[in-house]
Each structure stands twice: as C-alpha cells, then as structure tokens.
Amino acid sequence: MTSPTLPALAALGEFGLISRLTAGAFKHKSVLTGIGDDAAVTALSTGMQLLTSTDMLIEDVHFRRVWHDPYRLGRKSLAASLSDIAAMGGISRWALLSLAIPSDLPLEFLDEFMRGFLALASEHDVALIGGDTCSSRAGLTVSVTAMGEQYPDRIVRRSGALPDDDIWVTGTLGDAALALKLLENGEAVSNELLSRLLDPPPRISAALALAETGLATAMIDVSDGLLADFGHVAEQSAVGCCINLDDIPLSPAFRNHAAQHSVIPHQMVLSGGEDYELCFTAHRSNRGKIADSMKKCGNAVTRIGIVTSFSGVTVVNRDGSTYSSQHDGFNHFT
Ligand SMILES: [Mg+2]
Numbered sequence: 001m002t003s004p005t006l007p008a009l010a011a012l013g014e015f016g017l018i019s020r021l022t023a024g025a026f027k028h029k030s031v032l033t034g035i036g037d038d039a040a041v042t043a044l045s046t047g048m049q050l051l052t053s054t055d056m057l058i059e060d061v062h063f064r065r066v067w068h069d070p071y072r073l074g075r076k077s078l079a080a081s082l083s084d085i086a087a088m089g090g091i092s093r094w095a096l097l098s099l100a101i102p103s104d105l106p107l108e109f110l111d112e113f114m115r116g117f118l119a120l121a122s123e124h125d126v127a128l129i130g131g132d133t134c135s136s137r138a139g140l141t142v143s144v145t146a147m148g149e150q151y152p153d154r155i156v157r158r159s160g161a162l163p164d165d166d167i168w169v170t171g172t173l174g175d176a177a178l179a180l181k182l183l184e185n186g187e188a189v190s191n192e193l194l195s196r197l198l199d200p201p202p203r204i205s206a207a208l209a210l211a212e213t214g215l216a217t218a219m220i221d222v223s224d225g226l227l228a229d230f231g232h233v234a235e236q237s238a239v240g241c242c243i244n245l246d247d248i249p250l251s252p253a254f255r256n257h258a259a260q261h262s263v264i265p266h267q268m269v270l271s272g273g274e275d276y277e278l279c280f281t282a283h284r285s286n287r288g289k290i291a292d293s294m295k296k297c298g299n300a301v302t303r304i305g306i307v308t309s310f311s312g313v314t315v316v317n318r319d320g321s322t323y324s325s326q327h328d329g330f331n332h333f334t
Contacts, residue, residue, distance in 0.1 A: 009107070017133060021110060024118045028127035030093055040129035042094055048149040051090035055080045059102075059139030067183050070109045072198040073142075074116025080223065081146035082124060083202035083276045087221035089156040089211025090148030092204070094129045095121060098143040100136035113142075124204060154211045156280070161218035161237035163309035165281040168290065170203045170299050172251040173226055177272020178265065192253040200276040205297040207278055215290055219280040225271035230279055231313050237281075240312040243305035245270075245323050266323070270315065281307055 009017060022035050033041040044050060057063055057077055068076070078095060085092045097117065101110070121128055126146070175196035182189040183197075203221070210216040218237055220229045226248070234240055248269050250258070258264040282290055287303070294301040308314075315323040 009101075014133060017110075021114045021133075022128060024114070025128040026118065026122045026126065028093065028125065031127050031129055034127065034129050035131075040094070042129065042147075044149050047151055049152050049155065051085050051088050051148045051150060051155070052145065053081050053084035053088075054143065054145040055084070057142040057144075059141065065109075065140070068198055070112035071116035071119075072195075074113040074118075075120040075199050076116075077113075077142045077144050078117050078120045078126070078146070079200055079202045079276065081144045082120070082126065082204060083200075083221040083223065085146050085148035086202055086204045086207035087156075087219050087278060088148075088150070089154050089207060089216075089219065090150045091208065092124055092126045092146050092148040094147040095126050096145040096147075097128060097131040099131070099133050100141040101133060102136045102139055105140055124202075150211060154214070156207075156211055156216050156219040157236070158218050158220055158233045159236040160216075161233050161239050161281040161307050162283070163239055163307055164284065165217055165307040166284050166287065166303050167230070167241055167243065167279065167281055167305040167307060168301055169222070169226070169249065169277055169279045169304050170206050170294070170301050171275070171277040172249045172254065172300075173222065173275050173277060174248075174254050174265070174269035174272050175251050176200060176274040176276075177225075177268035178254055178257060180272075180274075181265075181268065190253050190256075192251065193257075196251075197274065200274060202276055203278045203299060206294055206299040206301070209293045209297050210278075210280060210290075213289065213293055215282050215286050215293065216280040217282055219278060222273075222275045222277045222279050224273045226279060227270050227313055227315070233279070233281065234307075234311065234313055237307070238311070240308040240310050240314065241305055242308055242314045242316060244318075245315050246318045247302065247304045249300065249302040249304075 030043050032043055063073055082092045175193050179189050179193040179197035218233050220233050222229050230241060317323050
C-alpha cells in the first residue's frame with residue numbers, strides 16, 4: 001500500500017520533498033518572505049514583542065507509530081508549541097518545522113503528517129515559514145518552533161502569582177496519561193480518552209482571553225503534569241500552593257474508568273503529562289469575571305486551590321489531611 005521513503009525521496013530530491021510537504025501551507029500577510037529563501041522575513045505588529053518556543057518529538061520517546069496516526073501526530077506536533085506560546089498570552093503567528101526522516105517511513109505517512117500539521121496551523125492562522133529535512137538512522141524526529149507576538153503588558157509569565165491568589169485550571173486533567181497507560185497495557189481505550197492523547201486541543205482562545213483582560217497573574221500549560229508544572233510557577237513566583245485534590249476536574253471518561261476499577265488514579269491527575277490544559281492564578285476578586293470570560297470562549301474552568309506565601313506544593317484531601325504524592329511529574333530523563 002505504501003512506498004518506502006528512500007527511493008521515493010531519491011526521485012523527489014530534497015527540494016521536491018519540501019515543495020510537496022509545504023504545498024498546503026497557509027499564507028499570512030505578516031510573512032514578507034516565506035519558504036524558499038535563506039531565511040524568512042516577517043513583520044511584527046506595531047508595539048508587539050516576539051515570543052518563541054520550540055519542542056521536539058522523538059519516535060519511541062514521545063510517540064509510537066503504532067499508536068499515533070500521522071494526521072493527528074502532525075496536529076499534536078504543532079499543538080505542543082502553540083500551547084506554550086498561548087500559555088504566555090502570545091498570539092501564535094509563525095512556525096518552523098524540521099524533520100529527521102528514517103528510510104522505512106512511507107512517503108504517505110509524511111503527506112498525512114503534513115495534512116494534520118497544516119490543518120491545525122490554518123485553524124489558528126499560523127504560517128509555516130521554514131524548517132529543514134534530513135535523513136535519520138533512528139526513527140522519526142520532529143522539531144517545531146512556534147513564534148507569536150503580544151503587547152508587552154499582556155504577556156503572562158510564570159513569575160506573577162501572589163499569595164492568596166486562586167489557582168484555576170481549564171478542561172480536565174489526567175485523560176492523556178490514562179490513555180497512554182491503557183495503550184501500554186494493551187487495554188481498550190475509549191475514543192474520548194484516545195483523542196486527548198493523540199490530538200490535544202491547545203487552549204488558545206482561553207489563554208488569549210486571559211491575556212487580553214489581564215485577569216491571570218501567572219500562567220503555564222500543563223504538559224509535564226500539574227504538580228511539576230505548577231511547581232515552576234510557585235518557584236518563579238517565590239510562593240507555594242495548596243491544591244484541593246477533590247476539586248481537580250475529571251472527564252466523564254476518566255470518572256467511568258475510575259468507577260469501573262473502584263479507584264481514582266490520582267497520580268495520573270496530578271503528575272500525568274500532555275493534557276495541554278492551562279493552569280493560571282488570579283486575584284480572588286476576579287472569580288466572576290474569569291467564569292464569564294471562559295464561558296464566552298467556550299472553555300470549562302475550575303478553581304482548584306490557592307497560592308500560599310510559604311513555599312511548597314501541598315495537595316490536601318477533602319478532610320483537610322495532606323495527600324502524599326509518590327511522583328512529581330514526568331521526568332524526561334528517566
Ligand atoms: Mg509549557
């Protein structure tokens with residue numbers, strides 16, 4: 001059904017491959033010179049600053065070809081970087097994509113990957129403006145750099161959380177980690193859980209609403225697990241936090257699984273990665289405004305705890321006792 005890449009690539013040549021991969025690329029008026037010259041030339045909007053974030057996805061470390069179909073892998077590759085720009089309050093405008101391609105990868109896989117990548121790019125008005133391709137001897141490697149812009153006073157950093165601020169999270173947590181665990185165990189996975197792992201939607205409209213209204217004092221996207229990621233906010237803001245375990249929002253699919261197994265896998269909720277939800281802090285006087293603002297852009301949002309003046313990330317059970325966590329998030333080096 002599919003042809004191996006190598007002979008097909010040899011026939012196409014590098015430039016043929018690049019024009020094939022970028023044929024559906026979205027054009028944006030901010031791109032003065034796009035793909036095809038030594039470097040891209042882009043124009044920032046007046047008064048805005050540049051935000052840049054890069055992410056790497058490596059086969060058998062971050063994804064497996066047997067689980068991740070190429071279309072959704074393309075979307076997810078870009079989503080991870082767009083999520084980082086959004087978590088700063090930035091408006092994503094441009095992306096760079098580099099691929100190290102193994103010789104056994106069917107050309108059709110790349111076509112589908114690009115279809116997914118460019119579909120998400122187009123949904124968010126992000127222009128692909130360059131990148132690189134080379135051969136790989138050890139699986140597919142995808143590197144995506146996203147660039148965005150924002151007015152300086154709207155950029156939301158990790159360092160702005162204040163004692164007594166509320167801690168909020170969008171959507172639900174733990175779904176991607178649960179889907180991954182079920183896949184690893186060879187168990188059945190519902191489509192709802194699977195799509196959270198394979199095609200996570202970056203919470204861009206919510207992030208921009210928070211940036212534009214100035215409601216969030218600090219913000220981060222949950223890519224490595226709530227405890228690890230909020231730990232960065234706490235550290236950079238020189239504060240601590242108290243999170244109420246029972247307040248963390250869980251999806252119906254996650255609750256179903258927990259009910260079937262008579263146990264809530266709290267580790268997945270607290271330390272599971274790749275949910276790409278937003279976690280942010282805000283002054284308690286803004287509760288109503290936050291609820292209204294998130295409702296307007298169609299995002300669920302839940303208050304899960306408060307920022308403390310003393311350091312440390314504490315999770316408490318409903319009865320007020322401290323929940324003790326065995327792990328503190330996804331460690332890239334284990
Ligand atoms: Mg991030």
